[in-house]
Amino acid sequence: MSAHAHRELTKNQALVFGSLSDAGGPLTAYAILDLLREDGFRAPLQVYRALDKLVEFGMVHRLESLNAFVACSHKDCTGHGSAAFAICEKCGDVREFTPDDAVGLLKNWTESQGFALARTTIELRGTCKGCVASG
Template identity: 60%
Template sequence: MAAREKLTKNQLRVLEKLEAASGPLSAYMLLDQLREQGFRAPLQVYRALEGLMNAGFVHRLESMNAFVACSEPHDHSHRLIAFAICDKCGQVSEFSDEVIGEQLDAWIGSTGFAAKRAVIEFRGTCAKCAALAA
């Protein structure tokens, strides 16, 4: 992961909001939360998010069109990240496993497909919400 010291002021502000959030945030939710800090346009948020994703600080949840701060200190070079998203409380758990990533790369590569990245999202109920329902 890149050092936080290399982040721009806007990137730091966006990252701090995502780290403090209890769940994923859309770019427009971030914009609303950052207006008092000088953010006026969605493009400011999207630029900051792009830089944060490229640096490995933030992930985009494809199914929700929302963003979360990276919670796991892992190497992003193997391109496979998996998320477990609770449909009840919105909690997001992040997983990364280089061995599984290599196995999936080999499998998809055997078909002739050239993958650039993979995002796997599991939707369901977290352990805390399941215990509350029991």
């Protein structure tokens, strides 16, 4: 059982996380809302409030450059290092990875500047291997 399940999610949080897990890729908040209308969701705030908590828990990541959200691909997201994302602009696939070496260098820079780092956003846009091959 994944560490995610250790946390007691509320009903709405579980529904939203389930949508993202089932999707296997990024969804916008409004896409989630549409998926959950049959479960009683009526308004964007129901989605955004659940997403806020899930992001806080580390179970969901926000993709700033897509205005979308994705379930963390790790079994246990809490406490892992900063995530990065490779986003294919052809097929929309998103690969999460953890570039500890690159993040370490960025941390070195922030420390040298006296900048107290709270959160990193690293998003790489391009074309994935499959789409390069077929395109």
